[in-house]
Amino acid sequence: MTDPKNNLQEGDPETTGHEWDGIQEFNNPLPRWWLWCLYATIVWGVAYTIAYPAWPMISGATPGVLGYSTRAEVVEDIARYDALNTDLRTQLTDVELAAVTQQEMPDLYNYAIQSGRSTFATWCSQCHGRGAAGVQAAGYPNLLDDDWLWGGTLEDIQMTIAHGIRNEEDPDARWSEMTAFDEILTDEEVSQVVNYVLDVSAQEADATLVAAGEEVYLNNCAACHGDNAMGDRFLGAPNLTDRIWLYGGTPEAIEETVRYSRFGVMPPWSGRLSDAEVRATAIYVHSLGGGE
C-alpha cells in the first residue's frame, strides 16, 4: 500500500542484499534478550557438565561434583520397592498356595504373577522357553499343556521348582531312572514293544507285532508305566497313551528311548531363589493353562 520506490526510509536497518521480484529483506538485529538467553544457556551448559556426569573419557565419564549416578539410583529404587513389597512376600511365604486366587486375594495374586513372570523369564526360559512351551522332542517339557510327569498341582509344581529333577546335590529332588533295554531285549523284542506303544497311543502300528509287544511290555515296562500304560506320577513315569511326547512319538524316537533310556535333569532352585520367589513362580506356571 506504500509507495514501492519509497520502501527504504531513514532509520531502517540494512538489507541482506538479496532481492526477489523487487522485494528486499531487512537484515534486522536480533533482540538483546535473545542474546542474554544464549549466554544463560551457555553458562547453564558449562555448569551442568561440571555438576553431572558428562564428558566421555577412556574408562567412563567425568563423575560430576554432585556425585549423581543412574546406577546408584536403580539400586536405591530396587531397595525401595523391595521394602515396599516385604509384607506381600511374607504373606506369600505363609499363606496356603491354593488360597492365592484372583478373586480372593487380588493383590497377592497379582504380585505373585508379576514376580513369577520375571523370575521365570530370568531362570526358567532358557530351557522351557519364553512362553513356557518347552522344546518339543528335546526333553524340555511344555508347561502349558495338561500333561504332567510329576503332577501339576500348585504343591507339585512348587516341589519341582524347589528341588529340581534328578540331581544329586539335593536329596529331596524328584528321582527316577529308566533302564536302558538295549542289552536286555533282543532287537525283535524292541521292535515289538515299540509297535505296542505306538498302538496304545493310537498311532499306526504293525498289527502283527503288537500282541508280542504287549507281553514284552508287561514283563519289562509295566512296573513303572503301569499295566494300562497310563504312567505313574510318583515315579515320573510318562503316560504312553496320550498324544504328548517329551522326546517325540515317532517309531525312531520311541526305539531310541527303549534302547538307551532318557535322563532329563532340572536343577534345584531353592538355594538360589527365595521361598517367596519359588512360590510366586509356582503360581505363575500354574496359571499358564496347565494348572491342575
Place this chain on the structure above:
Amino acid sequence: MASTDTPPKLYKAQEPIFPKRVTGTFRNLKWAIMIVTLGIYYVTPWIRWDRGPNLPDQAVLVDMANRRFFFFWIEIWPHEFYFVAGLLIMAGLGLFLFTSALGRVWCGYTCPQTVWTDLFYTVERWIEGDRNARLRLWKADWGFRKWRLRITKWIVWLLIAVATGGAWVFYFADAPTLLRDLLTGQAAFVAYGTVAFLTATTFLFGGFAREQICIYACPWPRIQAAMMDEHSITVAYRDWRGEPRGKGKNRRVVAEKAIADSRLAGSLVTGQEPGSTTTASPDIQVLGDCIDCNACVNVCPMGIDIRDGQQMECITCALCIDACDEIMDRTGRERGLIDYLALTDEAHEREGNKKVPILRHILRPRTLIYTALWSAIGIGLVVALFVRSEIDLTVAPVRNPQFVTLSDGAIRNTYDIRIRNMTAEDTVFRIGLTSEEVLRVDLEGSQDLMVEVPADETFLQRVYVIARPDDPAASAERTDLRFWVEEFGTTERAYQSQTFFGQVPQ
C-alpha cells in the same frame, strides 16, 4: 536507509511501548472476550458434577493417575483418544477457517499471550497512569515514588501470575483438596513445580516480554500468514483516502489558500479526491483525511504504525480502529480511515466503488468448505459419542506358542481378553464365541464363562479356545472366530474378530 558510517547493530534492545487508553467498539469486544476467557479458565475446575460413588465429582478433570478424562457427562478412556484427536483436527480446521476469513483474529482477541498482556497493561495503567504519566515515570530517576509504583505493579502482576499458574493444576486433581494441600504444604512436588513454572512464565511473558513473544518467539504469525489470501479481512489504513496526511497547521495553510481561491472554497469539506492538485493553483494539494495525530500509533500494543501497510507484527486487535474512529468523529469525517479491510478492497475502492460488506468477504467457497469439513468432523464426534458402547473388549492372542496340543490330541489357543467396564456398577460379563458349535471356550481360574469386572475398571482375563481332535479347526491352518462379551442379563454385545491356529498334518 541506515547510514553506512556506523556498522549495523547485531542486537537490539527492546523498545518500550506505552499504549494509550482507548474506548470504542473493538475495545469493548476485547473486554468482553477477556472476561469470558479468563472466567472460563479460572472457574471451570471449581464446577462440581455428581457422578456417584468412587468417581470424581469435578466437572472437568484430567485424571492422569487413572487415565481418564472427565468433561461434564462425558468420560473419555485412553482407547477413545480419537475424540481428543478429532477435537485437535477441529481446532486446526477452525484456525484455517477463522484465519482465511478474518486474518489474525485469534492473535488479536483470544490468544492467552494477548489476553494476559492486555490484563497486565490494564494493571499498569491503573497503578502508573496513562501513556504520558508512564512515559514520564519511565524517564524519571529511581526515587521513592518510582520504586513504590513499580513494586506495587509487580506485586499485582505476581498475584495474577500465581492465580494463573495455580488455576492450571486444578484441572488435574480435585480442586478443593488440592487447594488445601497446596496451602498446607502437602501437595505433590509436581503441583508446586507447575504452579511455580506457570507463575514465572505468566509474570515474565505478560509483564515484560509482551510483544517480543509475538514477534520473535511465536510461530503462529508466520504460519497464519500462509493461511490468508487477498479476501481475508485484516486491519488496514485507507491510504487512498488519508494521504497525503497533514497536521493541523499545514491543514490550515492549505485551507486558507483554498478559501482565498473562491472557486475552491468548501472543497476540503466536501472531500475532493485526496492528493489531487487544483486546476487553479498547481501548488495547492488537497490533503487526505489523516491529520497525522498519531492516535493509532499511541494505542498500539505492538508499537507499530498501521499506516505503513500490512506488517508481521500486527495482531489485528483493532485498537487503532477505535482510536482513529474517535478522531474522525471529532474532525467530522467519515469513520473507517483505519478499518477491517481485505486486500482486494483497495483497488475496488480506488475506482470509486462503494465499500464491500464484510460478510461478502467472509462468505466465499474457501470458508464454506472449511466450515463444512469442520462441521462434518464435529457431527461425526457427537454421533460417535452417542453410539459408543459402555462395554468394550480387546483381544490379544498369545502366540508363544501358537497352539498347545493337549493329551487327548485337542488343539488349544490362548487369548488375553481385556474387558472395560465403563459403567458405574460392578458388572458380570459373559464371554463367548460366535462359532461355539465347533470350538470350546474356557476361562483361566473360572468354572463358568462369567467374569465380574469392578465398576469403571479394566479386567484382564486369559481365555482358552479348544478344538477337539476331530474338529476341522484342529487341523486347519487358520480359522476365523469372533469373541463376544455381553453384560449378563442384557443382550448388548461387544465383538472382536480373531484367528485360531491349528496343527496342519504333515
